[in-house]
Amino acid sequence: MKVYHLAAECYPVAKVGGLADVVGALPKYQTEAGLQAAVVLPFYNRKFVQENEFDVVFEASTLLGKKRYEFEIWKERADTLGFELYLIYVPGLLDRQEVYMYPDEREQFIIFQLAFLDWINWSQQRPDVIHCHDHHVGLIPFLMKHSALYSKKYAKTKTVFTIHNGQYHGAFNYDKFDYLPEVDMNFAGLLDWQGAINPLACAIKCVDKYTAVSPSYLEELTHSSNGLEYLFWLEHAKGKGIINGIDTEVWNPFTDPMIKAKIYAKKPESGKLANKKALCERFGLSADQPLIAFIGRLVGEKGADLLPEAFSRSLQKHAGKVNIIMLGAGDKETETALTKLNEIYPDNYKTYIGYNEELAHQIYAGSDFLLMPSRVEPCGLNQLYSLRYGTLPIVRRTGGLIDTVTDFGDPNGYGICFNNSSVNDICYSIDRAVTLYKNTEQLDLLRKRMMALDFSWTKSAKEYIMLYESLTSII
Numbered sequence: 001m002k003v004y005h006l007a008a009e010c011y012p013v014a015k016v017g018g019l020a021d022v023v024g025a026l027p028k029y030q031t032e033a034g035l036q037a038a039v040v041l042p043f044y045n046r047k048f049v050q051e052n053e054f055d056v057v058f059e060a061s062t063l064l065g066k067k068r069y070e071f072e073i074w075k076e077r078a079d080t081l082g083f084e085l086y087l088i089y090v091p092g093l094l095d096r097q098e099v100y101m102y103p104d105e106r107e108q109f110i111i112f113q114l115a116f117l118d119w120i121n122w123s124q125q126r127p128d129v130i131h132c133h134d135h136h137v138g139l140i141p142f143l144m145k146h147s148a149l150y151s152k153k154y155a156k157t158k159t160v161f162t163i164h165n166g167q168y169h170g171a172f173n174y175d176k177f178d179y180l181p182e183v184d185m186n187f188a189g190l191l192d193w194q195g196a197i198n199p200l201a202c203a204i205k206c207v208d209k210y211t212a213v214s215p216s217y218l219e220e221l222t223h224s225s226n227g228l229e230y231l232f233w234l235e236h237a238k239g240k241g242i243i244n245g246i247d248t249e250v251w252n253p254f255t256d257p258m259i260k261a262k263i264y265a266k267k268p269e270s271g272k273l274a275n276k277k278a279l280c281e282r283f284g285l286s287a288d289q290p291l292i293a294f295i296g297r298l299v300g301e302k303g304a305d306l307l308p309e310a311f312s313r314s315l316q317k318h319a320g321k322v323n324i325i326m327l328g329a330g331d332k333e334t335e336t337a338l339t340k341l342n343e344i345y346p347d348n349y350k351t352y353i354g355y356n357e358e359l360a361h362q363i364y365a366g367s368d369f370l371l372m373p374s375r376v377e378p379c380g381l382n383q384l385y386s387l388r389y390g391t392l393p394i395v396r397r398t399g400g401l402i403d404t405v406t407d408f409g410d411p412n413g414y415g416i417c418f419n420n421s422s423v424n425d426i427c428y429s430i431d432r433a434v435t436l437y438k439n440t441e442q443l444d445l446l447r448k449r450m451m452a453l454d455f456s457w458t459k460s461a462k463e464y465i466m467l468y469e470s471l472t473s474i475i
């Protein structure tokens with residue numbers, strides 16, 4: 001079975017967040033399971049692309065509105081990532097370094113989708129499944145069915161759409177309608193949600209099956225999806241929740257080249273301590289106190305705006321008895337407020353503003369606790385990495401965090417869970433962490449328990465394959 005994954009991000013080619021981790025891992029595990037899985041990305045002028053060899057396998061041009069753009073399909077020569085990787089290069093639109101935030105982002109993602117559809121249209125291939133990830137590629141299922149340019153070629157190809165983040169829809173006004181090729185106007189209403197072209201809504205209406213990245217998030221979308229609740233309720237029968245896995249080759253505390261010391265799942269204590277000492281030394285903190293960390297995008301969904309006050313209160317209450325490290329970037333006000341804490345609590349608190357993959361690995365390995373006060377968390381990967389590295393997750397009960405973390409007060413539990421995205425709940429959970437830290441025997445037991453858990457992709461990759469099979473067996 002041949003499957004194409006389409007997305008804006010894929011680790012290690014271009015990563016902004018968790019979408020990249022999933023698109024960089026799932027196809028690898030699917031290939032290992034016998035599928036022909038390929039990934040198609042926009043071209044990014046970044047390290048991975050500069051350092052690896054590519055062949056141009058297709059050249060053509062396509063219309064975006066009235067303007068014609070040349071494009072090329074580049075294939076990575078050695079399948080370094082464990083699957084076929086294709087990049088779509090469009091001089092003037094898809095030839096840049098950053099993934100998002102360009103003013104002509106809409107044009108970029110539309111031409112990406114059109115060039116992909118054109119390429120397959122003119123080639124000899126007939127993929128069994130096209131698997132789209134998030135709104136950037138949300139128009140594909142519609143165009144495959146309702147544009148005469150493509151509908152014949154793709155008649156037997158099935159579509160799957162995965163929602164990694166239902167808060168963003170990629171909606172745009174009808175003044176860009178002419179960017180689309182000719183479509184059957186009887187079906188143009190499928191593009192619409194509340195008077196705009198809404199790629200996420202359109203995908204949910206047109207796709208054969210959609211998935212959310214955890215079962216709890218699938219439910220949540222019907223009552224919290226930034227205006228699409230009714231649509232998710234209507235289309236619920238087409239939805240399935242499949243929990244993300246983690247790439248256990250990249251995230252392996254026994255072989256990870258980015259961390260100071262190996263952490264043994266059956267005897268984690270010494271490895272944890274060595275990594276903690278290295279991390280604390282780098283930041284000028286004492287390794288004797290419990291170390292709590294936050295890693296992530298500084299946005300409202302992650303509850304990042306609550307951190308400055310919550311950290312401040314906890315650092316005052318447990319003066320000199322708790323250390324905190326924060327790695328992230330995003331909302332400027334939050335960045336400033338978090339950075340200010342460096343001056344107020346120089347011995348116990350450090351902020352690193354920016355994106356740093358290596359440091360993230362070191363923090364997962366060297367911290368005692370990882371805080372995730374998310375308001376919205378479709379799956380969450382940070383808690384899965386922290387569990388694998390013997391770092392106890394402190395999470396708000398939402399989305400995938402409900403499905404993957406159990407409070408240590410419950411039988412066989414291994415995390416700290418709280419109900420509300422509030423400063424009070426965060427502080428109370430930090431209190432619990434500080435108390436738990438004193439009980440070294442219990443902490444050691446919990447570390448062993450969490451490190452024995454299996455959140456690898458093996459099981460979830462199979463679930464996706466079963467989903468594809470259920471679609472392709474329908475004639």
Ligand SMILES: Nc1ncnc2c1ncn2[C@@H]1O[C@H](COP(=O)(O)OP(=O)(O)O[C@H]2O[C@H](CO)[C@@H](O)[C@H](O)[C@H]2O)[C@@H](O)[C@H]1O
Pocket residue numbers: 016017018019021022164165213244295296297327328329354355356357360376377378379380381382400
């Ligand atoms: N400053 C920084 N420096 C280094 N690394 C950083 C970093 N900030 C974040 N990261 C890394 O980015 C990834 C974040 O993954 P998440 O799944 O937590 O969030 P995200 O919201 O991006 O993903 C969305 O998609 C994923 C995948 O489906 C869902 O799990 C999630 O719930 C959903 O919000 C992790 O690998 C983390 O280590």
